[in-house]
Amino acid sequence: MNQWQRLVFSLLTVVALFVTGICGSAAAASKTLILATTTSTQDSGLLDILIPAFEKESGYFVKTIAVGSGQAMAMGEKGEADVLLVHSPDAEKKFMDKGAGVNRRLVMHNDFVIVGPAIDPAKIRGTKSSAEAFKKIATSGSLFLSRGDNSGTHAKEKGLWKGAGITADGQKWYQQTGLGMGQTLNVAAEKKGYTLTDRATYLALKKSLGLEILVEGDAKLLNIYHVIGVNQAKWPKVNAAGAKAFGDFMVGKKVQDVIGRFGVDKFGAPLFFPDAGKKPESLGL
Structure with a gap:
């Protein structure tokens, strides 16, 4: 092999390695979701069971980012x-109306509860109406910890204050943590205040x-929880195939059965109730 041939061979080798690297990176990216x-699905421990099962079944690697719904x-x-x-x-409906999401599917539900210290300074224990409970908290000036993070829980809380006819923002007894559900519960416990939480994270x-x-x-x-794929037509780099695979997984019978059993062994009752295939109106949507 002369010098010219060796040079050409070296260049071809470099190109081949470069192309292989690109293809390898693309393949890795296509298997990352x-x-x-x-934070409630993370803090409750549900994802600790479901994500490894999905990764094993599908071959995808899931990068989970737990933040508020907003x-x-x-x-x-x-x-x-x-x-x-x-x-x-x-907020999900607005997200879909913008064309940002595709294939929104009902997955499960649980409920919110109002928690607080045993001494219950606002005397809300046993109150049947959440609006009435919020009125008592405001009237008594008892400390209330809000997530204040534009999460689904925060959105629900703001709706409850509005329904009670109370403007909580700016009041001395109303404090926003800017934290997830688990951390906000810890702050409420430390300060002996009230907060709104999903039942699963609380338990x-x-x-x-x-x-x-x-x-x-x-x-x-x-x-109520939904799984939504991000619209690849707007953002070509979105892993639409992986999103569909995850959505199919979440509404599949096997996972729905897991969701229905999750928490029973430890708490005596499920932390979530499976809803795939149900009509939205059956849940008041």
Whole structure:
């Protein structure tokens, strides 16, 4: 092999390695799925069971980003996530109306509860109406901790204050943490205040909190989760195939059965109730 041939061979080798690297990177990217979801699905421990099962079954590697539902949808609107698992129905509808999402599917529900210290300074224990409970908290000036993070829980809380005819923002007794559900519960426990939480996260952390469920059962406290794919037509780099695979996985019978059993062994009751295939109107949507 002369010098010219060796030079050509070396150049071809470099090109081949470069192309192989690009293809390898593309293949790796196509098997990575970015899931933007709520802190409640993370803090409850549900994703610790479902994500490894999905990865094993599908071959995808899931990068989970647990934030509030509002932040998750903001990521979706920028094409920074492939699939969302969220619980803020009104905001989700706006997300879909913008064309940011595709294939929105009902997955499960649980409920919100109002928790607080056992001494219950606002005397809300057993109150049937969440609006009435909020009025008592405001009237008594008792400390209320809000997530204040544009999450699904925060959106629900703001709707409850509005329904009670109370402007909580700016009041001395109303404090926003800007944190996820688990951290906000810890702050409420430390300061002996009230907060609104999904039942699953509360039960998962109950032993370390010293907070009690004081108000529950109001129909307005229903907490509904959907899985939504981010629209690849708007953001070509979105992993649409992976998003569909994850959505199919979440609404499949095997996973729905897992969801229905999750928490029973530890708490004596499920933390979530499977809803795939149900009509939205059956849940008041």
